Amino acid sequence: MALPIYASPLERAWYYTFRVLCGLIFLFLIAPILIVIPLSFNAEPYFTFTEKMLSLDPTGYSLRWYDLLLTHPNVPTDVPRDAAWWATVWQDAAWVNAAKNSVIVGFFATITATFLGTLAALGLSRPEMPYRRAIMAVLISPMIVPLIIITLGLFFFYSSIGINKWGVPYLGVIMAHATLGIPFVIITVTATLSGFDHSLTRASASLGASPTTTFFKVTMPLILPGMISGALFAFVTSFDEVVVVLFVGANDEQTIPRQMWNGIREAISPAILSVATILVVFSITLLATVELLRRRSERLRGISPH
Numbered sequence: 001m002a003l004p005i006y007a008s009p010l011e012r013a014w015y016y017t018f019r020v021l022c023g024l025i026f027l028f029l030i031a032p033i034l035i036v037i038p039l040s041f042n043a044e045p046y047f048t049f050t051e052k053m054l055s056l057d058p059t060g061y062s063l064r065w066y067d068l069l070l071t072h073p074n075v076p077t078d079v080p081r082d083a084a085w086w087a088t089v090w091q092d093a094a095w096v097n098a099a100k101n102s103v104i105v106g107f108f109a110t111i112t113a114t115f116l117g118t119l120a121a122l123g124l125s126r127p128e129m130p131y132r133r134a135i136m137a138v139l140i141s142p143m144i145v146p147l148i149i150i151t152l153g154l155f156f157f158y159s160s161i162g163i164n165k166w167g168v169p170y171l172g173v174i175m176a177h178a179t180l181g182i183p184f185v186i187i188t189v190t191a192t193l194s195g196f197d198h199s200l201t202r203a204s205a206s207l208g209a210s211p212t213t214t215f216f217k218v219t220m221p222l223i224l225p226g227m228i229s230g231a232l233f234a235f236v237t238s239f240d241e242v243v244v245v246l247f248v249g250a251n252d253e254q255t256i257p258r259q260m261w262n263g264i265r266e267a268i269s270p271a272i273l274s275v276a277t278i279l280v281v282f283s284i285t286l287l288a289t290v291e292l293l294r295r296r297s298e299r300l301r302g303i304s305p306h
Contacts, residue, residue: 033280040065040273047270065274069095095275098259105170105255106238109177113234116178117185118227125193140183147243150179155247164250173253176244181234188233192226225293232286240279
């Protein structure tokens with residue numbers, strides 16, 4: 001909002017002071033990211049800026065830590081990087097396997113959270129739904145209750161039912177991550193349904209459409225931006241989560257956050273900085289997608305984006 005020309009000196013002072021404070025807070029929040037990204041290109045095995053980096057000497061920068069993500073005792077480093085070499089990396093490299101596990105767990109956890117969260121949001125959006133506030137509070141409680149409490153509860157529950165003996169890989173981690181992702185889906189889909197015109201569904205029913213046809217032909221296209229936004233939040237939550245994996249995941253279910261945790265505990269390597277940089281870029285891309293979907297949803301609802 002622009003400063004009006006009739007603003008008093010005090011209003012002008014607060015106008016600029018407020019923006020300076022917002023800028024300082026933003027810088028405080030973004031500073032760790034601004035430090036991590038250049039450090040991931042450090043040619044030396046240090047977590048600090050070297051003299052060559054500060055003087056912008058090209059020899060002070062290197063991609064060695066990104067290249068280290070592709071290494072493993074079974075991966076030769078002195079051979080041409082042909083298809084066979086990349087196949088070995090895909091099979092044996094620890095960081096690559098952790099990335100594959102994160103994608104697998106995140107994908108299925110997102111599908112589960114989106115399906116269950118959308119169903120819950122559709123039910124909670126109905127005015128005749130009894131105890132809506134109490135049910136909503138219970139469903140979004142994973143966002144409020146400390147994560148360690150949820151994790152301990154899941155750990156004892158999974159141990160009592162022996163979920164690791166069911167023979168389904170990643171099942172415990174997927175269900176736990178879906179539990180953490182469902183609240184995000186409920187909130188985003190409920191926000192989309194708040195401006196939904198239910199006369200459209202009544203019109204569809206009056207024309208003879210079944211509830212299933214009405215959902216897929218009328219309701220779902222309009223709430224799809226909210227569903228996708230919630231799914232992206234659920235995926236990011238699963239992709240960045242480490243506490244649940246430490247308690248629930250098996251030894252062969254190493255995700256990227258767990259691999260980073262192990263790297264910090266066992267042998268600190270600047271390769272962790274390169275992984276953090278990749279995750280930052282990945283998260284920024286997802287958040288930009290969420291913002292574009294939000295703007296599209298507002299346009300569909302006749303609200304001017306701001």
